[in-house]
Amino acid sequence: MIQAESVISDQMAEAIRLLDDAPWTGGVDEAIEAALTALDVAGLAVTLATPETGMEPVVCSGEAARRFEDLQFTVGEGPGVDALRSGTLVLVADLTEERAGCWPLLRGEVLGLRLRSVFCFPMTLGAIRIGVLSAIRPTASRLTWQQLDDALALAAALTHWYLTRTASAIDRTGPLPLTQSLGHAEIHQATGMVSVQLRLPLAQALQALRAHAYGQSRPVTDLAHDIVTRRLRLPSTGDDTPPSVTDKD
Amino acid sequence: MPREQQLSQIFLDVADTLVADFDIIEFLQRFTENCARLLGVDAAGILLADEEGHLRLLAASDENTRLLEVFATQHEQGPCVDCYHSGLTRLDIDLTDPDTTHAWPQFATAAQKIGYTTTNAFPLRLRESVIGALGLFQNVPAPLGEEDLLLAQALADMATIGILQQRTLAHSEVERSQLQYALTSRIILEQVKGILAERWGTSVDDAFTALRAYARSHHHRLTQLALDITTGRFDTAHIPRPAPPAQQ
Numbered sequence: 001m002i003q004a005e006s007v008i009s010d011q012m013a014e015a016i017r018l019l020d021d022a023p024w025t026g027g028v029d030e031a032i033e034a035a036l037t038a039l040d041v042a043g044l045a046v047t048l049a050t051p052e053t054g055m056e057p058v059v060c061s062g063e064a065a066r067r068f069e070d071l072q073f074t075v076g077e078g079p080g081v082d083a084l085r086s087g088t089l090v091l092v093a094d095l096t097e098e099r100a101g102c103w104p105l106l107r108g109e110v111l112g113l114r115l116r117s118v119f120c121f122p123m124t125l126g127a128i129r130i131g132v133l134s135a136i137r138p139t140a141s142r143l144t145w146q147q148l149d150d151a152l153a154l155a156a157a158l159t160h161w162y163l164t165r166t167a168s169a170i171d172r173t174g175p176l177p178l179t180q181s182l183g184h185a186e187i188h189q190a191t192g193m194v195s196v197q198l199r200l201p202l203a204q205a206l207q208a209l210r211a212h213a214y215g216q217s218r219p220v221t222d223l224a225h226d227i228v229t230r231r232l233r234l235p236s237t238g239d240d241t242p243p244s245v246t247d248k249d
Numbered sequence: 250m251p252r253e254q255q256l257s258q259i260f261l262d263v264a265d266t267l268v269a270d271f272d273i274i275e276f277l278q279r280f281t282e283n284c285a286r287l288l289g290v291d292a293a294g295i296l297l298a299d300e301e302g303h304l305r306l307l308a309a310s311d312e313n314t315r316l317l318e319v320f321a322t323q324h325e326q327g328p329c330v331d332c333y334h335s336g337l338t339r340l341d342i343d344l345t346d347p348d349t350t351h352a353w354p355q356f357a358t359a360a361q362k363i364g365y366t367t368t369n370a371f372p373l374r375l376r377e378s379v380i381g382a383l384g385l386f387q388n389v390p391a392p393l394g395e396e397d398l399l400l401a402q403a404l405a406d407m408a409t410i411g412i413l414q415q416r417t418l419a420h421s422e423v424e425r426s427q428l429q430y431a432l433t434s435r436i437i438l439e440q441v442k443g444i445l446a447e448r449w450g451t452s453v454d455d456a457f458t459a460l461r462a463y464a465r466s467h468h469h470r471l472t473q474l475a476l477d478i479t480t481g482r483f484d485t486a487h488i489p490r491p492a493p494p495a496q497q
Contacts, residue, residue, distance in 0.1 A: 007302050087433055087476075089426040126436030127479035148425045152300035183305050183324040185317040185439045189453045192443020202440055202479060228314070228443070228453055 011038035012150035016157045028161065032061045035154050039147050041135040042114070045069045046123075046158060048131035049084055055131075064114050065136055071113075075105040080132045083120035087129060089148075090120040094140035114138045121155035123162070126188055128203045130162050163206060190224035194234055208234055252287060259283050263407050272470040273431045274438055276411050277308030278461075284404050285310040288397050290385045291365065294320045295408050296329050297373070297381035299432055304329055304381060307412075307435050312457050319359045320384065327356040329382035332370035336379045338402070339370040341392050364388050371405040375413070380428065383408060434472040441475040449490050459491040 008016075015034035019027050032044050043065025047057045055073040060066035072078030079090040094116055095107060117137045123130040133155045135143075143151065182188075187209070195205035209227070212234055213220040226232035262279055265271060277295050284293040294309035294316075306320040323329045328339040342349055344366055350357040360368065365386040373381040383405040385393075393401065412431055413424050438457075445456035464471045477483035 008300065088430050091426070124433055126433060126438075126440045127476055128440075145425065149300040152425070152429060156300065182436075183303065184321045185306075185314060185442075188436050188439030189314070189443035189446070192440040192445075193447040194443075195440075196444055196447035228446075 008150050008153045009038055009146060011035075012153055014038075016153060019157050019161055028059050028158070029061075031154070031157075032059055035150075036061060038150050039135055039143070039154075041119075041137050043068070043136045045134045045136075046131060047073065047080060047084075047134070048162065049129055055081070055084070058131075062136075064138070065134065067113055068110070068115055068118070068136055069134065071109050072103075072106055075109065077103045078106045079103070079118050079120045080134050083122045083134075084129055084132045087122050087124050089122070089152075091143065092118050093142050097140075116140045117142070119143055119151065121151050123155050123159040125159055125163065125182070125206070126202070128163070128201075128206065130159050130203065133158060163203060164210065184221050184224065186224040186228045187220060190227040193227055197233060198236055255283060255287050259287075259404070259407065263411050272434075272472050273412060273427075274308055274434050275461075275464070275471040277408065278310075278312070280404075280408060280411065281308050281310040284383070284385070284401075287404070288385060288393065288401055289391075290369075290393075291388045292316055292386040294384045295373070295381065295412075296320060296323060296333075296384060297412065297428060297431060298333060298379075300429070302333075304333055305432055305435065307381075307431055312461075313363075313454055315359075315363050319356070319363065319365070319386075322353075322356040322359050323384070326353045328353070328368055328370040329384045332372050332382045333379050336372050336374070338372065338398070339368075340398070341390070342368045342370075343390065344368060360386065366390055369393065369401070371401050373405050373409045373412075375409055375424070380409060380412075434475075437472060437475045437479065441478050444478060445485060445488075448485060450493060451491050455491040459488055463488040 012035060015031045015038055018034055019031035021027065022030065028046065032046070036042075036044055043060070043062030045057055045061070045065040045068070046059040047055050047069055050056055057066065057069040057073070060069055069080070072080050079092050083090040095110055095118060096116065115136050116139050119135045121133040121135075123133060133151065135151060187206075190209055191202055191206045194200065194209055195202050198205065198208060200208065209223060210220055213223040216223070223232070227234070259280065262276060262283075265276070281293040281295060285291065292310050295307045296304040297307050299305055303324050305324070306317060309316055309320060320329075328342050331337075332339045344350070344357050344360050365388060367387040367390045369385040369387075371383040371385075372379045373383060383401065385401065413427055441460065442453040442457045445451075445460060446453040449456060449459075451459075460474070461471065463469070464474050474483060478485055
């Protein structure tokens with residue numbers, strides 16, 4: 001029987017709902033805890049990329065996950081670093097069997113941790129790279145297709161969560177759903193245009209777009225259309241707060 | 250070009266997906282252009298399901314933003330969505346029929362607005378699953394012949410092969426990773442269209458045409474070039490700037 005792939009599990013849907021419902025970072029912790037069961041993993045970690053500090057773990061569930069995140073960003077190599085740099089999934093079924101030459105420093109250190117498999121999901125929106133979601137297990141294993149979809153959905157939800165809630169100037173506007181709009185080419189085109197107009201990284205340009213749409217109570221797709229067709233140009237905010245997320249690696 | 254020759258060209262393109270220096274979006278754009286030509290339809294597009302089962306456009310035979318928006322309305326509704334969920338081909342859907350406009354108001358309106366009267370959808374099949382759909386549009390109703398139907402499904406299957414780069418037959422996780430990267434690539438491309446349009450003072454569509462021409466003639470992979478533009482590693486002054494739009 002032929003059927004459509006890609007439906008996230010009820011457990012992961014619940015985890016994502018916890019995230020979407022909570023305005024503050026407590027929601028991330030709750031969502032991550034709930035996601036452990038959905039993914040059947042021992043630990044989960046969210047590490048953000050910031051221009052000031054580089055890679056910074058912000059949420060870790062489980063001691064092994066915390067130590068692993070610290071480790072890979074101390075030695076500067078590992079599957080999470082690669083996932084962020086390449087923008088692709090890095091899935092390691094068995095860390096002890098990796099190809100020679102792959103993360104030699106990390107593999108030397110990781111033997112002391114209860115950790116055999118690790119799965120890293122970049123938190124990206126096109127060229128915008130926010131961070132990476134990592135999942136670990138104590139034994140050699142793989143993720144099922146369902147778990148892959150669940151993890152991808154969680155990474156996407158976290159990406160939107162951080163994109164819509166982190167920038168200082170934008171916090172006041174509160175959460176605004178973006179997910180339904182992201183299939184529209186014009187949102188991304190407008191993001192690119194605004195990034196040039198206001199000399200902002202793409203992540204901040206998208207936030208500016210959102211904030212403006214929110215301020216005017218207009219759908220972000222409408223605003224994007226006006227920008228792409230040059231009926232509208234966003235005013236410069238004059239806000240020189242350093243960006244909190246980066247689109248560069 | 251005779252049909253056999255066009256088909257051979259498609260086979261060669263699909264074979265090219267096996268080499269390392271391959272760009273999924275570039276491949277699918279050529280592929281959809283060839284699909285439209287071979288099947289005698291006015292537009293073709295490839296939609297891929299994301300992890301939540303929403304369809305997203307990967308490439309279309311014409312990068313006109315208005316056409317992209319027609320495909321975007323099939324995020325959750327439209328014949329491609331039906332085709333994706335059922336695994337069944339949807340043929341000769343009359344976009345002017347009130348039943349159609351009632352079932353999929355946004356989609357039907359957007360498609361009619363740019364002159365399409367008929368649409369068809371073919372599933373992208375992967376073993377027992379469906380991963381997306383091939384959508385075809387026509388300006389005048391003209392049912393596809395039996396031979397064209399077979400060809401269209403074969404082309405949809407080839408698109409799946411191209412997306413998954415057949416060399417990695419093995420693993421579902423590799424497949425999932427490639428599907429995901431294809432979706433990311435598409436967004437990078439849109440962001441870069443905006444960056445270039447603003448730098449050059451042109452439309453996003455013209456900016457894209459110039460970018461693609463440059464990538465093709467200099468053998469750059471389109472997605473990598475786009476990514477290098479967003480990070481500033483590539484200086485866009487190298488790309489011949491398209492002519493400014495004529496003053497009306």
